[in-house]
């Protein structure tokens with residue numbers, strides 16, 4: 001374990017409600033609410049999300065769940081550097097596929113934490129018995145893809161952009177490794193190998209999102225879709241969802257994800273062994289610099305980098321959205 005990982009940070013600031021819950025008739029709206037940090041996901045947010053989803057599932061009146069992000073961006077991914085980063089704090093485990101990570105050394109700690117808050121939670125949410133729709137604007141980077149992909153449908157605004165840049169850390173993709181099933185193997189390789197952003201239009205062409213709409217229409221269109229779904233019988237929806245998920249798993253998604261989770265942790269361990277830390281020394285600044293260098297190199301060669309109109313990327317914000 002590196003010195004960096006050994007350092008135990010102190011308490012984190014109380015940011016209030018980091019996830020909002022609201023009901024609009026038969027639709028529950030669950031909103032990521034750390035807009036100052038591009039809705040970077042710390043653990044307190046993960047558990048608040050889980051509580052909100054549980055509440056929506058247990059409320060018989062709720063037929064559909066919409067997952068939204070407050071502010072300009074859906075989410076910049078996992079929290080790697082805000083004052084609220086809380087990877088050292090114990091929360092009551094919910095996925096419980098492993099034990100609590102706090103106090104565990106090395107790979108045991110990383111595997112425990114990521115089994116719970118990343119892979120375990122996303123799988124748990126994918127299996128919610130009610131239809132879920134991710135409503136995505138702005139950045140949807142790395143760990144944010146995991147959230148969007150866990151939902152049954154995605155409605156994106158034209159300004160939405162996506163990426164999984166963690167290969168820059170020497171890591172073969174985020175923990176919920178759905179890439180080949182979400183966009184196809186070749187495009188999965190392209191976005192991983194280049195780390196580049198792809199646009200809402202590309203995501204639509206690749207079958208990853210259901211609708212692309214103007215930014216000002218995003219909420220209207222998402223709730224129109226949710227409203228339509230809410231007319232269907234609840235039990236039928238639950239069975240239809242389970243049916244498609246089972247088929248997706250028969251197409252190898254679940255077992256693929258399990259095997260890649262091993263590679264992911266092999267990469268973390270390798271980084272911790274030979275580098276500054278389990279992220280290959282790629283902190284926020286380093287990721288930002290690497291992305292900028294790659295962009296300028298592509299510009300030099302005249303290549304189209306498909307970086308989208310908005311250069312206010314997750315890599316350039318206070319919170320890098322990787323890991």
Ligand code: ZN
Nearest residue numbers: 114175264323
């Ligand atoms: Zn990881």
